[in-house]
Amino acid sequence: MHRTITAFLGYLRDEKGASPHTLRSYGDDLGIFWRYLTETLGDDADPTEADAKRLRAYSAWLSGRGYAASTVARRLASLRSFYRYHRRQGAVQADPAGGLRNPKQPTRLPQPLRVDQVVALLDAIPTDDALGVRDRAMFETLYGGGLRVSELVGLDLADLNLDEGLARVRGKGRRERLSPIGPMAVSWLRHWLSVRHPEAVGEKAVFLNRYGRRLTTRSVGRLFEEHLKGRDLDLGSSPHTLRHSFATHLLDSGADLRSVQELLGHRRLTTTQIYTHVSQERLRDVYKEAHPRA
DSSP: OOOHHHHHHHHHHSSSSSHHHHHHHHHHHHHHHHHHHHHHOOOOOOOGGGOOOHHHHHHHHHHHHTOOHHHHHHHHHHHHHHHOOHHHHHSSOOTTTOOOOOOOOOOOOOOOOOOOHHHHHHTHHHHHHHHHHHHHHHHHHHHHHHHOOOHHOOBGGGGTTTTTTTEEEGGGGGOEEEEEEOOHHEEEHHHHHHHOSSTTOOOOSSOOOOOBOOHHHHHHHHHHHHHHSSSSOOTTTOOOHHHHHHHHHHTTTOOOHHHHHHHHHHHHHHHHHHHHHHHHHHHHHHHHHOOTTT
């Protein structure tokens, strides 16, 4: 990795307090850019000397290798952050990434589960051992609070206020919010905490793996896939589908958009508005099925 990239990652870690997941993402994105430069310019290439034309060529190179538009956009965003940092440091005079345009991305609406599908999925989780109880508590909490998976695995025991039915959640940018999680999640969390056995004294994570250590987002994804098997559900669903379902079910039941925004921890209302499109699609489906002139 080039020293300018290492310096930027060090800044994110030491001054911005970036999480290990964020550091890995930036490292992967900038590592690919560095490999592109060495392949096209040689091993002595310096990322801070790349100009706008070189960056446009890199964007085209990414697209030509079949990366999804969302992946290309994320990698270009990492470059913008990299060059903003080095411009502040005086290493570059003009930002070569300033004029980069993201590739056009297809509009993809989240695909939520119906209420009965969520209930059937959660009820089907076997709870005859501690890990089953953990899984039920975990996915009840995801759906009951509309949490991101990273927020779920980041929960510590001190974040739970089960008497009030609340969890202190750390979202994107380490922004904290108090999230209601619902009585069903509270009930299963109490059950899980009664059988939770950490490997080490003082382990503060709420959700632990079979070895008594904090679960990872990847592990939650694998567990969700296991519980999907044998169910008449889209196998492309993921734990994040429960968050989509949470938002859609609230709007379908009459919740206002601003309240849903707060519950999801979205910084901008426009991010939440995508769920109104999902609800409109459902209304159209109901209309077509029920109206005699549809």
